Amino acid sequence: MAKASFDPQEFRSALSTFTTGVTIITTRAENGDPVGITANSFNSVSLNPPMVLWSLDKSAMSLPAFTSNKHWNVHILSVEQEALSGRFASRGEDKFKGLELDTGINNIPLLKNCTARFNCRTAFIYEGGDHMIFVGEVLGFDKSERPPLAFQSGQYALAARKPREGVQLGATPPPECSYTEDLLGYLAGRAHFQLVAALQNVLKTQQLNEQQFFILSVLSIQDSLTIEEINTFVDYTGGAVTLEDMAALEEQDYVVLVKKNGSSRYVLTANGREASLKQIAVAKAVEEQIADQIGAGDVEALKILFKRLIKATDPGLPDLWATKEENDAKKTAS
């Protein structure tokens, strides 16, 4: 380390490993125009008196507004405000266009649906190289339950929180044991099976097994499929669907076989659609219980990571939500 002069890009990259939240800071220019910028240089400073700080590029168009107006609002953005962050990070003119605002102190723009908001009055403006450091006394604040957005290494992020009590599931295995609870495949399997198990009560009353549940799910999205098409969608779950499997579902009045133009297609009956909707409702209820326990932001983070894992290991499965034509095009392209 310790180079007297160094590459600014590398310096920025090293700095950006420090995770931050994302804020929008607003004020009003002398002519009354609303002004706002996205900043991740925010931090708390003092509890008594309550103070926060952030820094602003000396070349920023908003500098005159922030130096002339002593009042400004800091908004800690929620995970749903990524687009708003992008809007206020750009040099556009109409940043506030179409935004519904809350009424703030001194008529300073106050954005809605944030994780937390702080109404501040400039206490000090300090010199900081190519930036000015704004230290503000906090006059008021509020906080919602919306999970906050984070930023790390140039990407938006969500925090996956580590509870203080730790996250170990089972006993610590002896060191020679190569199969541990830290194996990603074990964790994914156990998560999947436990989530299905949480559905078992409804599946039992519907006299359906896991595979039949998958079949109804597929038909609830893409109705009227041949058995070959059903198999392209459930194939990856490991078990091939047979005509007998489908006949059993017919028997139970969940699906009906429709012959048209020489092809035999399965269609959900009203009963089948109702059964599927009930399963989805239970799955969503389970998901809400999980969100209550681990936090809505953590569930969102989990979904993002699930999707990234699925993309990273996708063997080229057909898209359940695409039309047949789109899937054929995808197949041809790959």
Place this chain on the structure above:
Amino acid sequence: MAKASFDPQEFRSALSTFTTGVTIITTRAENGDPVGITANSFNSVSLNPPMVLWSLDKSAMSLPAFTSNKHWNVHILSVEQEALSGRFASRGEDKFKGLELDTGINNIPLLKNCTARFNCRTAFIYEGGDHMIFVGEVLGFDKSERPPLAFQSGQYALAARKPREGVQLGATPPPECSYTEDLLGYLAGRAHFQLVAALQNVLKTQQLNEQQFFILSVLSIQDSLTIEEINTFVDYTGGAVTLEDMAALEEQDYVVLVKKNGSSRYVLTANGREASLKQIAVAKAVEEQIADQIGAGDVEALKILFKRLIKATDPGLPDLWATKEENDAKKTAS
């Protein structure tokens, strides 16, 4: 919002929704003693000249050291340095005890295995309520590939990053479709099945199906089990193991049936153990490929969230890594 006076606890809670990284900042006292504190009030200030800032409680024991010594190092901690963060956040005397240090400029303590490190010289010390704000010019820095630790709402956290290109898997379903790719159960299932599919080649050469793979996995951790015990461990995967299933594994020379004290127990053969080790090796290779694609920190975040999901939905499964006695005790307790 806008209360003239407010509860400091609530204020702290609102501030803490702003996600931060975690740093340790070190210097040396006038008597030469190493000094270090954990701080999350760090942030970047200026690129040209390169400057960073952080703030220190005026009542901190380390204040005299930081005001007298112009040189200090900022260490952005990695996800593996949570314990170090705790150590430097306490008022203990021997924070550096047993720590191996790198050689820093001006003999300022330089910690190892961090995500990034900055060697700084105080440029300004500013007033900030009950804290002092230290602005330092960065004289040198380095950066590793270790994923950084984060902190949010009083908990350590890992960032689950959202790629700029988005994370959507498939086509957008019509609004009336209640089964979407955002259903947690769908994502968990697809993740599980794709991870197992990545193992299919080795399972195929071993002539094993998914259930047999689960059985060998269980026996690789807890060898010498009765079929009832095997079933208590694989039960949650949905398929009951029969004597025929076990006989097939015997036939293939993966397990052997040992009768002892009137009970019949299955033990992995050398061949069975080798097969299991090969499966685990492949599972670990798949995991490494995923880490290469989505990032090691994101895989760690995923594991934490998996474990929290599993805890939140655990129907009381026996611990595969505990002894029989421990599991019996757990069963009695619940």
